[in-house]
Amino acid sequence: MRPVDNLHVLAFEALTPPRVLRERYPITEAAAQTVYETREAIKRIMQREDRRLLAVVGPCSIHDTDAALDYARRLLRLAIEMRDRIVIVMRAYFEKPRTTVGWRGLINDPHLDGSFDMNEGLRRARELLLHINTMGLPTATEMLDPISPQYITDLISMTAIGARTVESQTHRALASGLSMPVGYKNSTDGNVQVAINAFLAARQAHSFLGIDQEGRSCVVRTTGNPDGMIILRGSSAGPNYDAETVTRTEQAMRAAGLSPAIMIDCSHANAGGDYRRQPQVWRDVLRDHIASSNAVIGMMVESNLYEGKQPIAADLTQLRYGVSVTDACVGWETTERMLIEAYEAVGR
Template structure:
């Protein structure tokens, strides 16, 4: 039996044959998901009037918008059998879910919070192969996504953007290794929820970047994935409409478009890598990456960092452990082999060379800040006791002025920035960069759909407003100039 899936216009690349066909043509591909749960999304699309689909219990049939007649013919052959001249089927088979009665049954089941398949009596794939009791018992649905290759082909980096990424990665490395005495400043919203506001911010930041490029290496913070201590909005990629619909396909495209827009302003981009698969879709547009405090001890993320093409900062753990971040840097500098996917979306064994450009980021903890001079010295002692002298980590670290170092208070965060600027001007060593959470408007607001939000205000952590951000960046530039004159 075939599954019919409605897909938006675009290109579909067959990973096995390497051939591309327009989505207006029918393409057969193996269905890599548990069809019983995949049907839930199909039922939702029926409810929304987006498409008429049939249950999936075998290979997926991908249809464009101009194949209704062909679809009907295929479904007659596959699901209902060949017909006799009198119009009756030669052998019975499951009927397509396109009758008004069946559609009403699906909608009613969904309204009652039930699996719509229970209302239709459609046989599930798990039942057919005899594993219904043991497989995917807590998976609601599995929706196929475009491959990284498809996304990169649809939204490619032009030559100018590629040059910015390559050159800025080298500049960041030079700062981390002490070969460039500029201060690395990673600044931007706590998280991107409105791409238009993010690009507005990027346009403003690009002007300050040009004014301070002799003293500061400014990289825009462009975060799309949010790790949560418990639950909450997980970021633009996971839920771009901020309404619980979790349209990851849309989120991936929006994230990539945003990065391309930031590069279009002449800015390099920084982001946190949370999901081990998402870098395949966006990492070519990123110049600096972070492994967050909740993941700094994760083997999965250390392996990921070992194969990334840019410098990676490991934050100290939420309990304040700098040792966890140092261990992360050490582990990521080694070679690893692990499960992953390639750009065609195929599962593969990934073998990495190791990343010597990993370094520590001090972000404070549940116990308080760790941006003071004594904390920086202790952290550098820990780094130098474990890391090779030629690694980036031994030359200095980055201070995150937000999170535990400011208690997530934007006014306190500005005080932290000014304290660091004063120490830099006085010649303190060990600080190669800082991070700031900043947006157009100061503070934050509760997460809600975009049309209900204040423009340019964070929906996650509290951010410094733009006017104060501009002042702080110039103060940091002045501090670097003062250090040079010492």
């Protein structure tokens, strides 16, 4: 008989079950308190019961856990100092959707060499999240793979469904079972309705294929997730954080029976792909929306220790510390100034 199955598969490699990794790096009481309190704060902000600004700030993606901890310590100081006016959540993105090909993130390829040691990637991601949350700093990430959430979601306070996956039934079903608020980004062509549709779909109960804590294939049955927001990230046609788009989005959410809650992504197409424009977008939103729009609840920024980006070199010792290997980011000094500007603006 001629072979007809798995013709393009090289190997199947077993993953460490989620339970084993969670037992190796168990959530601490301090981390659990950070996660619980931040999730509840974000829910109140989305319902406008808490008037603080929500700021999701941090690297486009994490490739160096030492640099990420360095960044987290700096951000924690500001989070504590500003907590009366701003809820600061650190971006901790470990999976990157690619338009064609490229490095797919710490979970997929932690050694940055194409070896795809995903067991090590999951271990590093969980260990880092545990450190950051135990410090008292909450984290946000993008959920991309339907299996990886079982390893890390107890340490995540907010998640996002990205512009390339917001129309995916798999990701809408996944969001329906997540334990934290979810941000749904408009698609890359600027369609906001697909993000609203994703939110509506995720509010419903779903059943989909996944894994349990033992790593066994199973049918995951969910209750639906009522906690969400729309993230405006710009489009191929340009920025979409203008007053008209914000108003249309708010009206569309109300028409769909959703409580309007909108976050502005200051990066990506809203910055025209130029990281140096993020501070201007930030200031525009503070001026035009935060004081006047009841629906705009926060902003997202791609930030790292040092500005710009760098290619992944064959000799990894040549990588510059604290510089992104995916999207270019603003540096720490700029980030600090932006947060101070926001703190002063929301206090007026």
